[in-house]
């Protein structure tokens with residue numbers, strides 16, 4: 001299961017406040033979470049979103065795309 005999180009205003013500049021995808025841990029709560037793109041999210045620095053808002057993190061989106069052939073439309 002993935003959660004959408006965005007760093008809070010003031011933690012980073014507005015241009016870095018993108019929506020990251022974070023795998024929800026199933027075991028003990030870790031000291032920090034790691035987004036699919038590798039960004040570390042520490043407690044109190046981010047807000048959990050109930051839907052995609054603002055700018056998505058491109059690297060997280062690329063890493064969440066299913067692999068395999070035939071999943072993209074043929075534009076030709």
Ligand SMILES: [Zn+2]
Pocket residue numbers: 019020021035036037038039057058059060
């Ligand atoms: Zn990301």
